Amino acid sequence: MRNVLMRNDLSLSLKFGFLGLGMGGCSIAYESATIRTQITNNHNPYTALLINTNEIDLRKFKEHSNVRKLQLTGFEKGAGRDIAIGEAAFKQHRETIQREAVEYFADRDFVWVTGGLGGGTGTGSILEAIRMLYANGFKDRCGLMITLPRDNEGSTVIENALDRLQMIAKAMNNLGCILVVDNQKLYNDFIKEQSQASISEYLDYSNKYIATALHEINVVTASFNPIAGYHFDSSELLNTFRTPGLISISKLEFASNSIDTANQSTFLPDFKRSIERGTLSDGYNLAKSSRIAVSMVAHPNAAKRIFSMSFINSIETTIEGLSPMAKEKPVAAYEDPNGVDLSIYTIVAGLGLPNRVNQLVDKAKEAQEKADDVFGQVDSTLSALSGFTRKKPFEQSPSTSDDPFAASSEVASTKQSNDGDVDPFSILK
Numbered sequence: 001m002r003n004v005l006m007r008n009d010l011s012l013s014l015k016f017g018f019l020g021l022g023m024g025g026c027s028i029a030y031e032s033a034t035i036r037t038q039i040t041n042n043h044n045p046y047t048a049l050l051i052n053t054n055e056i057d058l059r060k061f062k063e064h065s066n067v068r069k070l071q072l073t074g075f076e077k078g079a080g081r082d083i084a085i086g087e088a089a090f091k092q093h094r095e096t097i098q099r100e101a102v103e104y105f106a107d108r109d110f111v112w113v114t115g116g117l118g119g120g121t122g123t124g125s126i127l128e129a130i131r132m133l134y135a136n137g138f139k140d141r142c143g144l145m146i147t148l149p150r151d152n153e154g155s156t157v158i159e160n161a162l163d164r165l166q167m168i169a170k171a172m173n174n175l176g177c178i179l180v181v182d183n184q185k186l187y188n189d190f191i192k193e194q195s196q197a198s199i200s201e202y203l204d205y206s207n208k209y210i211a212t213a214l215h216e217i218n219v220v221t222a223s224f225n226p227i228a229g230y231h232f233d234s235s236e237l238l239n240t241f242r243t244p245g246l247i248s249i250s251k252l253e254f255a256s257n258s259i260d261t262a263n264q265s266t267f268l269p270d271f272k273r274s275i276e277r278g279t280l281s282d283g284y285n286l287a288k289s290s291r292i293a294v295s296m297v298a299h300p301n302a303a304k305r306i307f308s309m310s311f312i313n314s315i316e317t318t319i320e321g322l323s324p325m326a327k328e329k330p331v332a333a334y335e336d337p338n339g340v341d342l343s344i345y346t347i348v349a350g351l352g353l354p355n356r357v358n359q360l361v362d363k364a365k366e367a368q369e370k371a372d373d374v375f376g377q378v379d380s381t382l383s384a385l386s387g388f389t390r391k392k393p394f395e396q397s398p399s400t401s402d403d404p405f406a407a408s409s410e411v412a413s414t415k416q417s418n419d420g421d422v423d424p425f426s427i428l429k
C-alpha cells in the first residue's frame, strides 16, 4: 500500500489512546500521537498521555493538542532502574493520573498501556496503570504494548523485565491483548541496513516503525471495499485486541507482477514466512493461536487476476495449517484504487509468550552464574590485606601538643562513636 500517512482517501477503524509510561513508553506513545494523516477532521487521530518521573526526559516531547504530559513530582531525577521506585511514584500520583486518563481517553475505542520493560518507571508502574484503567471502565478496551530489552542492556534491565513479565504472564488470561516489541529483533534488522548509526537513531527509527505498523493495521481494516471473502472490519479488529494473550502482526508486500497464481511457490512460502517472522516480534507457537485474520489489498487491475478462488483457498489452507486451533480465521480481499502493489496484513491473537523470553531468561541466568564465579572466588588481595597486622606504635612522648594532626584525630574518633550504625566501617568494630 502506498504510504498510509500521505493519503487522504483512508479511514480509521479504532480511535487509539496511548498511556506512555517511562521514557520508552512515552517515546512510542508520542510517536503514535504525532502520526499525521491527510484525513479530514482526523489529522492527528491518536491521543497520548505521557507519564514519567524524569523531568528532563519528559521535556523532550514537544507540546501538541493531543499530547498531555504528567511529571510525577517528587521523583524528578527518575527511578534509576528501580521498579519499587517506579511503582511508588505511580501510586503516589494515582489519583491525578486517573483523573487525566479518564478525561483524556473518554472517547477512545482502545487504550494501549505502553512501556519499555527493563527500567524503573515504566516497568514499575505498568501493573498499577492497568489496574487503574480496569477500575475506571476500560476493562474491555485496553491492551498492553511492551518492549523487551536487547541482550546488551545489562542484567538489571533484563531482570527487571523478567520480574514484571512473570506477573503479567500470570494475569494474562484476564488481560486484553499484549503486543510485544522485541527491541533485539528491531535492532538486528536496523543494524543490517545502517551499521554506522547510533543507538538514539535506532530508537527513533524503532518508535516510528512501531507506530506506523499499528496505524497501518488500523487503516487497512476500515478503508477499502471487500471484493472477496469475509470482511474483517473495525469491530472484528476490536474483538481481536480484546483477545487475551499475545498478538503478532505481520505485513508482506509483493510487486503484483511477481505473483503467478497458478504457481504457489511465487507467493505461499513468503506469506508463511512473513507470519512467522512478524513485524515487531517473532518466535511464537502459532499453533496455539485462537484467532488469525488476513487482509489482502491490491490495485483493482491486479486484484481481478490475483484474488481467484484458488489463490484465496491456498491462503486459507496455509493459515489453517499454521493455526489449526483458531476459532476464527477470516481472509479478506480488498481493492485499493490508489494502491500500487499487493499487500498482505496478518494478525494472530491469543498466543503464548515469544521465544525471546527464553533467551532473556538464559541471559539472566548466565549473568548470575558469572557473578557467582567472580564474587564467589576468594579475593586474594582482600585475604592478603586481612592477613596484615599492624605493629604496635611506639610509645608516644607526652609532649604531643606540637603534632599538627592531634586535634583532628580526636575529632575523628569522637565522630565515629557517635555515628553508630550509619558508619560504613562499623563491621570492623
Ligand SMILES: Nc1nc2c(ncn2[C@@H]2O[C@H](COP(=O)(O)OP(=O)(O)OP(=O)(O)O)[C@@H](O)[C@H]2O)c(=O)[nH]1
Binding pocket: 021, 022, 023, 024, 025, 027, 028, 053, 054, 078, 079, 080, 081, 082, 086, 115, 116, 117, 118, 119, 120, 121, 122, 123, 147, 148, 149, 150, 153, 157, 181, 183, 203, 204, 206, 207
Ligand atoms: N523501542 C524503544 N525502546 C526503548 C526506548 N527507550 C527505552 N526503550 C527500552 O525500554 C527499556 C526501559 O528504558 P526506559 O523506558 O528508558 O526506562 P524508564 O521506564 O524511564 O525507567 P527509569 O529511567 O529507570 O526510571 C530499555 O531498557 C529499552 O529496552 C525507545 O525509545 N524505543
Ligand SMILES: [Mg+2]
Binding pocket: 022, 023, 054, 057, 078, 079, 119, 121
Ligand atoms: Mg527514565
